[in-house]
């Protein structure tokens with residue numbers, strides 16, 4: 001089973017930033033309102049994610065490290081309408097198979113915390129009592145220590161850390177109702193307080209994307225036939241090359257999708273006569289039955305049931321908002 005986990009890890013755990021994605025998504029699924037991420041040496045030495053979510057009951061603790069043990073879906077029918085970020089139950093066992101992983105946790109109902117350690121996944125210790133507030137802390141040390149070929153693929157500390165930062169930004173832009181903290185080598189990189197009011201949300205946007213984005217931004221919010229598109233796009237005068245300021249979320253999950261990019265670019269093109277480097281943070285929400293997120297283990301891709309309708313809706317909405325600002 002260890003080999004299978006390491007092979008699965010090849011798909012899910014490409015680099016430290018992929019560990020961040022999986023751990024933070026788990027914290028979000030657990031209903032946390034506060035998530036703290038501590039990194040040492042670009043994640044090569046330590047990745048620690050601490051949350052104040054539901055915690056894991058001691059009876060389920062060892063199970064969390066075994067393959068395909070997800071607490072999130074019970075049937076194929078549920079897979080069709082999945083709303084949690086995770087559902088495959090392979091992230092934790094995969095990460096554990098290529099690192100030294102410790103979970104410390106406490107649920108609301110339990111009077112004491114519990115912890116377990118999986119060393120390269122081979123040995124999972126029996127849960128032992130361990131002081132912990134309600135919530136979960138997962139520590140991943142020495143990533144890829146037992147898979148030298150993958151360890152060699154890790155880039156310089158700075159590079160790996162910048163991937164982590166990008167990843168956490170994406171997640172932080174998906175949930176304004178959660179606070180996030182990031183530290184690297186014990187220095188604070190950012191703290192994002194809860195941001196439920198529009199002004200607070202713009203402060204978070206500005207903190208993550210720069211104040212110039214917020215100054216030029218257009219807000220949009222449109223609903224039609226079960227589809228909703230909300231968010232911000234940069235005003236036409238916004239001219240810096242912003243290839244990296246493109247955030248598109250489908251039902252809360254950041255994705256990269258050709259159909260979506262095309263619809264956005266086309267709207268900019270048709271109104272502004274150029275579609276290069278549009279900057280945007282957009283949230284599309286639709287019935288989970290209308291979209292398949294189970295296309296790729298890392299879930300960057302989606303498949304829409306009615307892709308023409310989705311394309312048309314995005315195109316028309318952006319076209320409308322952009323056209324209103326045309327001088």
Ligand code: ADP
Pocket residue numbers: 022026027030051053054055056064065069070071072085086087088089090091092093135136
């Ligand atoms: P998945 O997210 O696909 O269910 P994972 O391997 O990521 O699978 O996690 C396995 C299980 O461990 C989850 O289903 C969940 O029950 C539990 N778990 C993991 N992280 C947390 C967390 N931070 N808080 C509460 N439960 C967690």
Ligand code: MG
Pocket residue numbers: 022025026085086087089091092
């Ligand atoms: Mg998960």
